[in-house]
Each structure stands twice: as structure tokens, then as C-alpha cells.
Amino acid sequence: MGVQCGTTYPQALIMLSYRHSYHAGNFADVLKHIVQVAIIEYLKKKDKPFTVHDTHAGAGSYTIASDHMQKTGEYRDGIARLLDNRTGVGVIDQYVALVKKLNPVGKLTEYPGSPLISASLLREQDRLQCSELHSTDFELLQRRFADDKRVRVEKLDAWQGFKAMLPPQHRRGLVLIDPSYEMEADYLGLLPALQMAMERFSTATYAIWYPVLDRNRTESFIRRFVKAEIPNMLRVECCPRPDASGRGMTGSGMLIVNPPYTLAQHMAQAMPVLKNALCEPNGHTLVRELTGEA
Numbered sequence: 001m002g003v004q005c006g007t008t009y010p011q012a013l014i015m016l017s018y019r020h021s022y023h024a025g026n027f028a029d030v031l032k033h034i035v036q037v038a039i040i041e042y043l044k045k046k047d048k049p050f051t052v053h054d055t056h057a058g059a060g061s062y063t064i065a066s067d068h069m070q071k072t073g074e075y076r077d078g079i080a081r082l083l084d085n086r087t088g089v090g091v092i093d094q095y096v097a098l099v100k101k102l103n104p105v106g107k108l109t110e111y112p113g114s115p116l117i118s119a120s121l122l123r124e125q126d127r128l129q130c131s132e133l134h135s136t137d138f139e140l141l142q143r144r145f146a147d148d149k150r151v152r153v154e155k156l157d158a159w160q161g162f163k164a165m166l167p168p169q170h171r172r173g174l175v176l177i178d179p180s181y182e183m184e185a186d187y188l189g190l191l192p193a194l195q196m197a198m199e200r201f202s203t204a205t206y207a208i209w210y211p212v213l214d215r216n217r218t219e220s221f222i223r224r225f226v227k228a229e230i231p232n233m234l235r236v237e238c239c240p241r242p243d244a245s246g247r248g249m250t251g252s253g254m255l256i257v258n259p260p261y262t263l264a265q266h267m268a269q270a271m272p273v274l275k276n277a278l279c280e281p282n283g284h285t286l287v288r289e290l291t292g293e294a
Contacts, residue, residue, distance in 0.1 A: 019134070020180075024062035025075030025111035027278045028252035030082065030095075031238045032178065032209045033117055034270060035254045035263070037098065038091040039174050039205055040121045042260040049125040051168035052118040053204075055158035056178045057130035059140040060115045064108055075111060077240070077278065083108055087273045091266045114176055115141060115151070122150055127170060130154070131161030159193045166200040175201065178209040191224050194257070198230075205258045212251035215243040225255060226290055234259040236267050237286040240279040253286070264289055 023029070043050045062069060069075060082096050098120055102112050112120065118128045128145075129152040132138045138155045145151035156164060158179065166175075175197060179186035194206060212218050225233060239251025256263065264287060271285040279285070 019068060019137070020056075020058040020113065021062050021066060021068035022072050023074050024069060024113065025064075025080070026072075026078040027074075027238060027240050028078075028209070028211070028249070029111070030078045030278065031236065031252055031274070032176075032207075032254060033112075033114065034091050034095045034274075035207055035236065035256065035267070036114060036117055036174070036176060037095045037121065038263055038266055039207060039256075039260060040118065041094060042262060043172060043174065043205075044121070044123065044126075046172075048172060049123075049127070049170045050172035050174070051127045051129065051170045051204075052122070052173055053161075053165060053168065053175045053201075054115050054118065054128065054130045054178075055161060055176065056180070057115045057132040057137075057141055057153070058113045058134075059137040060113050060144040061102075062111045062113060064111060069111075075108075079111060080108060081277045085277070089266075089270050089273050091270050092273055114178065116144070118174075118176075119145065119148060119151060124150070126150060127168065128152070129161075129165050129168060131156040131158055131165070133157050159189065159196070162193060162197045162200065166197055168201065171201070171203050173201070173204045175204050175206045176209075177206065181211050187221060191228055194225075194230070195228070198257070203258075205256065205260065208255040208257070210253050210255060211249045212237065212239055212243070212253060213249055214245040218253070222255065222290075225257075230257055232258050233290040234264050234267075235286065235288045235290055236271075237284075238271070238274050238278060239285070240283045242280070242282040242284075251283070 087093055103109055115130050127150050131154050132141055142153045145153055234256040237251055237253035241250040268287045271287055275285045
């Protein structure tokens with residue numbers, strides 16, 4: 001996340017140089033992880049086991065005092081704005097409670113990435129499988145979960161991970177897709193990768209994170225999924241700044257395929273709170289079910 005406009009790098013270099021540690025806990029993470037928590041908590045309502053598949057797993061967790069997080073300070077305009085507030089909105093309060101539980105000293109010292117959030121919520125019978133290509137992050141992730149038999153970590157490209165690990169043993173679950181979008185291939189390759197994954201694991205919920213950098217490009221990205229007739233989609237966005245090409249990432253969204261039936265209502269309740277906490281006066285939020293029009 002944290003994609004910036006106006007800079008061009010060789011694709012292979014970008015693929016292996018992107019580090020989420022610069023952006024952990026920012027407003028985009030807040031939205032993504034609230035959606036993630038809401039879906040996992042819904043899956044837990046049944047005793048039957050499920051699998052979470054994380055395509056761009058990262059390092060697992062991030063130290064607030066690290067050079068990377070302090071250099072950008074993005075978490076200050078994200079999780080830090082919610083940490084001391086009880087909102088009364090279940091999906092937000094569950095997420096904040098989880099972050100607090102992982103910071104028992106009473107202050108924010110570590111921000112959990114999506115794999116740690118999943119692992120913290122899974123039951124003994126559930127499973128987590130992660131793919132991560134960056135060598136340093138893969139090693140950190142592998143070490144973190146070395147003693148957790150519920151977790152499988154593979155050093156694989158995200159779409160190779162689909163081929164290698166889908167379908168999982170348990171046919172209920174969540175597939176969390178979170179590219180950096182610093183390569184054009186991330187935009188172009190996501191829809192066919194999703195279609196391949198859905199052929200293998202049709203019963204899962206798919207939660208796709210995307211950045212808002214340029215509104216026209218964002219809408220074009222969403223229309224690809226609508227035109228492909230991907231069924232049963234929910235679109236959620238939180239944009240702290242007004243749309244403006246060239247300002248970097250002004251917002252982010254989640255495109256959820258086969259969402260829990262409760263998710264739209266829960267996110268509609270959450271969005272006014274997130275807008276108040278995270279957005280500038282001209283920022284905006286969105287919750288929309290997609291059927292035939294983006």
C-alpha cells in the first residue's frame with residue numbers, strides 16, 4: 001500500500017523492494033483490517049473449520065519504533081486515531097480490541113499485519129496459509145509462525161500461491177488479496193487471478209484491497225469486475241482526502257466477492273465513524289453493493 005504517483009521503477013525491482021512496514025497501520029490498513037476481522041468473525045459463527053488464504057502476507061507484524069514506521073508516520077493518521085476510542089460499532093471495536101490485546105503494555109508498540117490478525121482470531125480447527133515473495137518479510141513471517149501448526153507459509157508469488165495452495169483442505173474461508181499496485185501487472189493480472197482462484201475455491205469470500213490514486217483509473221478497475229460478471233460484490237471505500245490525481249493515495253477500498261450477508265450493514269454503520277476519525281472535511285466514504293453497475 002502507500003502507492004505514490006509519478007515515479008517509475010523496473011518491475012522486478014518494485015516486486016522485491018516494496019515493504020509494507022512503511023505503511024503499516026495507516027488509514028488503508030484500518031479499512032482492510034476492519035473488513036478482515038468482520039469476515040473472520042462471521043465465519044466463526046459456525047463450528048465447521050475454515051481457511052484464510054493471504055496472498056501478500058508481508059512480515060506479519062510491524063514495530064512502531066522502527067525506522068520504517070517512524071520515517072512515514074502514517075500510522076498516526078490511521079490506527080492511532082482510533083486506539084483510545086470506544087465507538088459502539090461492533091466491527092470497529094472488535095478490530096481495536098484485537099490491536100490492544102497485541103499491545104498489552106498499554107501503548108501502541110506493534111501493529112499487526114493481516115497474518116497476525118488472522119492467526120489471533122482463528123480457532124484450533126481453522127487454518128491460515130500465506131504467500132510472500134520478499135525474502136526478508138518471508139523469513140520474518142516464517143519465524144513468527146514456526147511453532148503454530150495452524151499456519152502454512154510459502155515463499156511464492158501471489159498467483160503461484162493460488163495454484164499451489166487452492167483449494168485448501170477446508171472449503172469455507174476468506175481469501176485476502178492485497179497487492180502493492182506498484183506494478184501495472186497488479187492491476188491487469190488481478191481479475192484473471194481471481195477467476196482462477198474462484199474456479200478452485202468457489203465457496204470462499206474474496207476481499208480485494210485497492211488504492212485510490214486517480215478516480216478514473218479506480219472506476220475503470222472496478223468496471224472490469226462488473227463486466228466480467230463476477231457475482232455478488234460489495235464495494236467499500238474510505239477516502240480521507242478528496243480525489244486529486246498526482247497527490248498520491250487519497251483513499252483506498254475493498255472489493256468483496258461473496259461477502260457475508262451482514263457485512264454491508266456493518267460497514268454502513270462503521271463508515272460515519274471512520275469518516276469522522278480519519279477523513280479531512282472533503283473526504284468521503286462509500287458502501288455499495290454491485291450488481292450490474294459499478
